Amino acid sequence: MAEGVTGHRICCFGDSLVNGVRDSEKGGWPMRLGRRLLDEAKRETTIYNLGIRAETSEGLKTRWKFEAELRMVAEFPTILMFSFGVNDANHAEDRGEETTMRVSPAKSAANAVDIIGEASKLAPTLWIGPQAVIDGSKSSREINERLEGLNQIYAETARGFDVPYLDLHATTLADQDWQRALRRGDGYHPDRAGYDRVAELIWNWDGWKRAIGL
Template sequence: MRDLRICFVGDSYINGTGDERCLGWTGRLCERRFSWDYRLSFYDLGIRGETTAEVRARWKAECEARFPETADNRVVVQFGINDIGVVTGEGRQIEEDETVEEAEAFLKEVSDLYPVLWVGLPPANEACSPMKPSEGLEISFSQDAATALNERFKTCAEKLNVPYFDLQAPLLANRDYMSSLTRGDRMHCDGTGYAMIANLVNNWEAWDGWFSE
């Protein structure tokens, strides 16, 4: 029996923060792929608030701890939304060029070791900005910044020959998704939003291919 193990590595959107069912899009996605024909183990390695550089710094050790040499080991990554956050009184957390540099190095590291899929950053939650995720911290998110970074990510993925799923266009055009950003914790989408992301990724040819090999 195939021993398929997938680490989902990234930030709060990987973690599913704000989902009242605590499944996020990764839990819903793997639920739809459950089969007795293989043993699917998935690992949520999302940490809220992390930037691209912070995700990159920890990914290898965390994945290696969950990947036996005898298994079919794979990685899905999603990151970048925190990089574009503008902290009141301090400015943008990470400049775009630095984020892209870290992303390219990160994906190169992963793809050298494991099959990898890259899910793009979600739309910025402008409707609820500025947010106060913790005491003394106020942060805002710009859709223009998210759009610009997404375009740079697509170029980077093409350069590295890593499959990239662009969430921006379908989610920005979906009124229900954009409304989901204003519910729940008013920083992330709620469960209905995560379900929409799961639906999109589930129909992605690159993801589907992992289950037909």
């Protein structure tokens, strides 16, 4: 194989769907992007998987900048990637027929403004929208309805900061491959095929291609 070309440092922030929970390859979509960059583009890119299971936008807001700056060096261009929202939309309290979100839509929107606004000043930033949970029970349908609302807020926020946004909610809600992967997982996290699918969608996205120079 020809000698690899040294590429970007890419910091991937988010929750368990970034981290790769239920992925038998133990790397989620960030690992798959790094592997394709090396195998197909001959880029020795450094991928940092900075996903934390169960983290909401509240937790992410407090840590991402510190962790990003630790990994940024002048010699290599940095790309910041974010994907969050499912834990914000998840159930915090159950009161019979009513449940509350872990993070309210207003607070999630404010956190997104803080995170993406600051990130876009620091380095080129990409935002991967939240993926749908399994389309099944009343509980999961409620989470997907909340995610649809957050997704609209996030997309509008991204436009305001001129940050590329990959809208995945409607795609993954309707995509039978993703839904089957969720059934083989736990309804929130897919098996390896689901992470393959998200990585493919990101790889073919113009926002990714422009940022990485493919």
